[in-house]
Amino acid sequence: MEVIKLNYPLNLNKIGLPPLSMALGYFDGVHRGHQKVILEAKQQADQKGLLSAVMTFDPHPSVVLGKSEKHVQYITPIADKINLIEAIGIDYLFIVHFTSEFANLLPQEFIDQYVIDLNVKHVVAGFDFSYGRMGKGTMETLPFHSREKFNFTVVEKLTCGAEKVSSTRIRQFIREGNTVELPGLLGRFYITAGEVIHGDKRGRTIGFPTANVETFDEYILPPLGVYAVRIKIGENWYEGVCNVGTKPTFNMDAFRVSVEVNVFHFDQSIYGEHVIVEWHKYLRKEQKFSGIEELVSQIERDKQNAIQYFNKIDKHLLNDCEK
Known part of the structure; x- marks a missing residue:
């Protein structure tokens, strides 16, 4: 082209x-x-x-x-x-x-x-x-x-679901965190691109290392919360859990939103790499925990919920809309 x-x-x-x-x-x-x-x-x-x-x-x-x-x-x-x-x-x-x-x-x-x-x-x-x-x-x-x-x-x-397929409707779904509805309108899952940057490296100390993705600011980001995602690193796609938030358990006065992906079955250093995050399903809102043990337990539940989602995902999400 x-x-x-x-x-x-x-x-x-x-x-x-x-x-x-x-x-x-x-x-x-x-x-x-x-x-x-x-x-x-x-x-x-x-x-x-x-x-x-x-x-x-x-x-x-x-x-x-x-x-x-x-x-x-x-x-x-x-x-x-x-x-x-x-x-x-x-x-x-x-x-x-x-x-x-x-x-x-x-x-x-x-x-x-x-x-x-x-x-x-x-x-x-x-x-x-x-x-x-x-x-x-x-x-x-x-x-x-x-x-x-x-x-x-x-x-x-x-139309899709009796409503017009429109950019306005898609933006609204993204901003509501309703990412699971997007494939019916886009014909694919919603993606954002960014670069992996150094974070506070706290995830690795609790057994859940994350890729801290600095998302390019041209994209609309879903709201704060935890999502089942896939992430493209190099030429390969990996499943994972993504936290969009301010890490309230550790940061009392944090305002900067971070996008951190715990990538399943992946342990390579990817700092500085360009990655793509594919947004699948909203799992829960961001919350503050009383301590590390409670946080780790919840992250493990998030991981299992994401794995269960990816095991069940099927082609109905990409079915054609009404012509």
């Missing part, structure tokens, strides 16, 4: 793009609804002898247009989004740098410069996609703005 970054004003430098079928959208999460749009663009490309493309935007428009929110946490930061879209088999990914000047384009200007000038012959977008200044361009105005230079497909909403 060729990744092309676009800025405003657009300067294509005569790159000579082939005829394209392009999916338009922000696509945070690349969830099942997004996949439906992207796969439709790919199918149209195959049917019409075009190459497939996706256009997305970075950063999130609310960072530029919002009056108060200057930092947004993502379901899929841009690096993850690139990997997921590439895995679908798309030929071109256009990443438009979202600025206030770009946001001020008239709907016709956006279509002329970022669709027609990119040699797009078929456009695919969700029913609620909007474009141009103040979102005045919609899928209803697209026929007029197309200047008859391309055809288009409107993809209707995808």
